[in-house]
Amino acid sequence: MMRALLAQRLRRDWVQLLLWLLGTAALAASSVSGVASAYGDEKDRVEVLAAVMANPVIMLFRGLPSGAGLDAFTLFLILPFLAMMAAFMSTFLAVRHTRAEEEQGRAELIGATPASRITPLLATMIHGTLANLVLTALVFVSFAGAGYDPFGCLVAGLASGAVGLCFLGVGLASAQLVHTSRAANSIAVWVLLITFLLAGIGNALGTPSGDLQRITSSWLAWLSPFGWAENSRPFADNLLWPLGLCVVAALALAAAALALQAGRDTGEALLHARPGRAWARETTFSTPITIVWRQSWGSLLGWAIGGLITGLLATSLGSVLDSLSTNIPAVQHLLDTLAGGGGLGQGMVVIFFMIVGLLAACAGVQTVCRARQDEVHGTAELMLSAPVDRVRWLTSYLLIAGVGIVYVAAAGLLGAVLGVLARGTDWSLAHDALVTAGGQALAAAVFVALTALLFVLVPRTTIPLGWTLVMLGILLGLFGALFQLPEWAVNLSPLVAAPTVVQDAVDARGLWWLVGVVVAGTAASLVLMRRRELAARG
Secondary structure, rough: HHHHHHHHHHHHHHHHHHHHHHHHHHHHHHHHHHHHOOOHHHHHHHHHHHHHHHHHHHOOOOOOOEEOOOHHHHHHHHHHHHHHHHHHHHHHHHHOHHHHHHOOOOHHHHHOOOOOOOOHHHHHHHHHHHHHHHHHHHHHHHHOOOOOOHHHHHHHHHHHHHHHHHHHHHHHHHHHHHOOOOHHHHHHHHHHHHHHHHHHHHOOOOEEOOOEEEEEEEHHHHHHHHHHOOOOOOOOOOOOOHHHHHHHHHHHHHHHHHHHHOOOOOOOOOOOOOOOOOOOOOOOOOOOHHHHHHHHHHHHHHHHHHHHHHHHHHHHHHHHHHHHHHOOOHHHHHHHHHHOOOOOHHHHHHHHHHHHHHHHHHHHHHHHHHHHHHHHHHHHHHOOOOOOOOOHEEEEEHHHHHHHHHHHHHHHHHHHHHHHHHHHHOOHHHHHHHHHHHHHHHHHHHHHHHHHHHHOOHHHHHHHHHHHHHHHHHHHHOOOOOOOOHHHHHHHOOHHHOEEEEEEEOOOOOOHHHHHHHHHHHHHHHHHHOOOOOOOOO
16 A cells, blocks of 8 residues: 555656756756856855855855865855755655645545555655655756765765755644645745744854854854754865754654544644634625635735835844954954945845745735635636626736735835834934835736736646746746856846945836836736636636
8 A cells, every 4th residue: 555655655756856856957067167167266165155244145045155175165156055955855845745645635535545544645745755855866867967075975965865854744733733835835834934034043143263264163053954064164174963962853753743633633733724704794795806805815824924024124134243353353354345336224224125036926826726726626616607897807816926925025114114223223224225125026026917818828837837937037037147047137037126225325227127017917907808708627
């Protein structure tokens, strides 16, 4: 029975797993060639690391500096994102074969066979473990093929796979907590984002070495699987014991998932769903937009809270990091040299509000993807049997997606203002936050318009391609320069092309083409929706 369940999972997942695995390997291989081309001179790498010490905000989006060697420097730039790819792959895999199976009714059918209650969960654990072992091997080959030290390549591969195993456990545990795969995925993704940020802040608050080439993480980084992976320091110290923490966490979460699975009924969850009201006002569900709002407000609130926290960090962390950096004379000299670029505070606002833009894009795309889920589940057909046409129905999702974007951006701006008030920092940062928040809201709207167009033209690809567009946007923004892509290619990311602040001026960047894409994409999706039939399975 176990063999049959494993074969069924591999048959269902082989395309998705192939994309995740090859994408991770390509990211690793591209980083090797990109770093060798851009930072082939050791003097350049030393200067970059010194600049990192002067601007610790960089470490929020990179790894842990462990030396100026080409191999160690490459891992500093890319390891957190290899681990993130493994984490996303593992959490989605875990939820897809547990909670989603129960939600669709397939778990009940499997339960009617001689398979025990635990066997499908064990099959998912083995399936996820095998996927992470393959990812480990591919990362190893990507670095070993460049002639890097074999043991360091092994540690790098194990670091990526160990984080994947840890988040496999997160996905399995979250699937036991809630009734829907959507909620389980949301919990797992929030854990991923929070722990990623913890590792980045923990590294930024760490202690630089005297030669400005290494940083000792603060205790905050040790609360995160990403921090454990980075502190294995591939190609420098090559420590394996921090990765053992990932394995221990994975085993603990898997054991918790097994215990919860054995003690609950199929379709139930540890957190009970809130019962519906016995009555409702007539206007509550009288229009499509009120129904979409009722379905979406909880998730939009979660994304807005994330925006609030991110905005708060944007203006409150700058002074903390600045004071830590200026305690080191060599770093102080570099800060004086780099001050012409707008300063650490403004850089913090710009970078953190790119995260706000990402959260806003996720909120909007998730809302549009909900239209596809309603179509597949058959609830859209019930809605359209009333006097509601298809254009009005899709418009409801687009309007709520727009509201979600505004909420997240406004929450980020509110957090930035609170950070300014708490720290008593320069009020110009609030102005920077306002401009950047508006630009990132526009960037998020681009992803919504394109996802809506996918929903109308190729409905089956709405969810995978919609989220892929978001992933490509952040990858181009973060790694385009590293891979030496031309400027026009980097600016294809709406998050990069969005209007922002540079010193005391507003840089409009790609304002007009972003507006054009939003208007054209939204209009085209609504016009084409007039002629599209429901495609429950297509």
